[in-house]
Amino acid sequence: MQGILIVLILPIIIFIVSIVGFLLLKKWYVTPIIIFIIFTVLAITIYKGTLFSYVIFYTALSIAVSLIMKLNVYNK
Template identity: 50%
Template sequence: MEFQLIFLVFPIIVLIISIVGYSVTKKTYVTPAILFVLFTFLMLLLFNESFFIWVLLYTLLSVIVTMIMYLFGRIKRKRTK
């Protein structure tokens, strides 16, 4: 069960939250910071310290997704000018 959570469910949740979070806030650092705190609490409550590498990877995934959204937004704004 944990294997499915780590490799399937959590990355999909990170992608969805990153896209929605960036769309709402328009800030590249807010959503990754929130996800870092959220997954750190999950690590402390549900998993052990070895889950911290996954916390870092999910945060990195969130940063990548928000940066892609930011770059697409910049390209879209340049084309409308």
């Protein structure tokens, strides 16, 4: 069950949160920073740091989505 959560559900949640965060805050870098902090704390406390590579992946996904949103919103 944790594998499905980590591989399928969390990236979808990160995608949605990044879009909503960008639209609400109008800053592309705020949501990835928040996601990095939250998932770092979760990785250290719950998973004892073993899933830190996923923290980097989720942060990179959030940065990519935020930058794509920035390019789409400001180029119109």
